[in-house]
Amino acid sequence: MNQRPLIRPALSWGLNGFALKWIAMLTMAIDHTGMVLFPQYPVMRIIGRLAFPIYCFLLVEGACHTRSRVNYALRLFLFALASELPFNLVHGGNLWYDGAQNVMFTLLLGLLAVWCLDVPRGRWRIAGGVGALLCLLLAEVLRTDYGGGGVVFILVFYVFYGKRLWYSVMFVLADFYIYGGVQKFAVASLAPILLYNGKRGPSMKYLFYVFYPAHLFVLYLIRYRL
DSSP, rough: OOOOOOOOEEEOSSOOHHHHHHHHHHHHHHHHHHHHHHOOOOOHHHTTTHHHHHHHHHHHHHHOOOOHHHHHHHHHHHHHHHHHHHHHHHHSSSOOOOSBBOOHHHHHHHHHHHHHSSSSSHHHHHHHHHHHHHHHHHHHHBTTTHHHHHHHHHHHHHHHHTTOOOOOOOHHHHHHTTTGGGGGGGGHHHHHHHOSSOOOOOTTTHHHHHHHHHHHHHHHHIIOOO
């Protein structure tokens, strides 16, 4: 497999992957709590803008370091399926909600887009680019959370992997051009991302996967059943 070489961390201090995952999980929980229970407090949604870009960044780190991208993609797919019911319940109050698909599908398509770009040089490079574009378009067609823009965020972190200044600039441009509005506060996520020291930290491999559908289901119970 043609993966990116490991980049020596630019910081001897800072935040490891474990800390970044906790920041992403907590800000995501605040965001969804504000959306479901306290829509009158937009500051909770603003805080939540930090979560998705951090997950995009960590996805790229995982794609560049994992022993098996096949297993990584399969894990995302299985938990995307498991998350769809809680996602539907919390967004529509019903088992079926066709307004959007959960963010796990966006991350999966982002990983597949990275995989497409990571092909040998030559004529297959064009095919890889087309494959990545198809992943982006599929995110739009399926209306996954953050859509094709979410795949763009992932590709920005991958294409400029290890180049902090470049991916920061490109991320800000993509964020303001694609989304704007409250999503512009996502640029604040660059603060913890730029403090990443390249170290994994304690393993919490499945915590995010379980936490995502679990916290959505709890919010559904509080909002609609209690």
